[in-house]
Amino acid sequence: MKLSRFILSHMDEILGEWESFARSLSIPGILLPVAELQDHARQMLQAIAVDMETIESDQQKKEKSIAEVSRISGEESAAATHGSLRQISGFTMPQVTAEFRAMRASVLRLWMDKSTRASKANTEEILRFNEAIDQALQQSAIRFSDQSNRTRDTFLAILGHDLRSPLATMTMAGAFLVRPTIDQANTVQIGARVARSAATMTTMVNDLLEYARSQLGGAIPIRPVLADIVDICRTALEDASAAHPDCVFQLETDGESIGDYDSARLAQVFSNLLNNAAQYKGEKHPVTISASGNADATIVQVKNYGPEIPRALLAAIFDPLVQLSVATDQKGPASTSLGLGLFIAREITRSHGGTIDVESSTESGTIFTVRLPRAAIHGIAK
Known part of the structure; x- marks a missing residue:
């Protein structure tokens, strides 16, 4: 033949x-x-x-x-x-x-x-x-x-665009603050804007550093110690609130919350998830972060009721430099648009021996679920 x-x-x-x-x-x-x-x-x-x-x-x-x-x-x-x-x-x-x-x-x-x-x-x-x-x-x-x-070119263009906005805000704030006639009320307002711009830039820089680390050395290193997952969620919520002052966030907790965690790393995970949820949220519902635990594992979920993510995109949503389109009728401000936040969240979760998944529907909203073992992967006692 x-x-x-x-x-x-x-x-x-x-x-x-x-x-x-x-x-x-x-x-x-x-x-x-x-x-x-x-x-x-x-x-x-x-x-x-x-x-x-x-x-x-x-x-x-x-x-x-x-x-x-x-x-x-x-x-x-x-x-x-x-x-x-x-x-x-x-x-x-x-x-x-x-x-x-x-x-x-x-x-x-x-x-x-x-x-x-x-x-x-x-x-x-x-x-x-x-x-x-x-x-x-x-x-x-x-x-x-x-x-x-x-x-690569798109990434560099977005990086320049997204950094320009908070930098412009901080530049204008500096110009206002040197005026001799500025009053206390305006100072407080300008300070809040600088804080939001700094929070946005900090998220972007952290994501860039972790992405570079993951490309050069594999898994992101963690240093787990006994910590309270509820405290970690609160820290992440405060960071997200600073970057999205117009978004309503809610924290829900239940069950065991103490485990072996790298608090700073997990705060970055939940902050990235909250920033993503705030960027794509709907107008009628708050963004919620819930933490529940049992003897073996802790489950943290971040939920919003924004547009449904197409099934074809769900498979690649955690890949680096993947960006979702923001609907034209959404009011939420764009946080980091580099397409690194969810990738970093996945890598840190994996370093903890955990998993991260996403599901999305019009009825139930978009839910990111992080599952973490309460015992450190290298055997630290619970």
């Missing part, structure tokens, strides 16, 4: 091996759905089979082998889209190239197992297949790189 026809007739078997390999490459602790693991693989294989069936002259073969990168990168193909989506999903470039290497090996191995003998035609089929795989890989790699550059 010709290799191109074999690919089409054994598509499910090939995709099964592709999925298994992609799952071994995916981000630890994140279970990607089958549809995402097999992302565009079927379309890529179909395109490869069609390419192999296309009759080419010697001149066309030569031109194809030396095609410029600019021409290949401009092609809209399943492979190009695959590269872009893999970058968004958190895969690395070596992982993407490894996927194509695995696809090449799987197809050839399965085909040769069913091939009765070697021939010149088989050799030509392999050459055409390798050529098509290499072109798909190049398209995917180029689009992956383009997406990475676009994400």
Whole structure:
């Protein structure tokens, strides 16, 4: 059987091996759905089979082998889209190239197992297949790189934009404070604005530092000691209130609250969740943070009744540099828009041996749930 026809007739078997390999490459602790693991693989294989069936002259073969990168990168193909989506999903470039290497090996191995003998035609089929795989890989790699550059540029643009606003507020405050005629009431008002701007900038800088740490050294280090989760929640609520003075926050507690926690780190987790909730909140309901515990674990939930988050976005919401669109009718001020807050929250939670999940619906609102063991992961007594 010709290799191109074999690919089409054994598509499910090939995709099964592709999925298994992609799952071994995916981000630890994140279970990607089958549809995402097999992302565009079927379309890529179909395109490869069609390419192999296309009759080419010697001149066309030569031109194809030396095609410029600019021409290949401009092609809209399943492979190009695959590269872009893999970058968004958190895969690395070596992982993407490894996927194509695995696809090449799987197809050839399965085909040769069913091939009765070697021939010149088989050799030509392999050459055409390798050529098509290499072109798909190049398209995917180029689009992956383009997406990475676009994400970086967007990140830098947002950083500059979001820092400019609080800095402008503080600059104007300084100009008012040096006036000899300023009264006490205006001083208090200006001081409150400076405090809010400082809180916003502090959140952004902390997120940047933790993101850099996670990229350089893996898990975020923690120093757990006996602490009260309720006190940690109150600290986070105070920080969020300073950044969002117009948002109503509520704290609810129940059950055991003492455990082995890194208070500063967890305050950052809950502060990031509260800032996110305040940014996307609805107008009729407060943002709530609730803490409940038993002998083994503590559960902290942050809830708001803003717009429902689409299911497609929930899978990537904790990835770095992912940003949700704010509805035009929302009144809440934007906190840090860097797309790092939820990523940092996940990494700190993992360092505590815990988990963080999100669910969203119009009826129940958006709920972030943090589950933490009350005993430190390195064995400190409760």
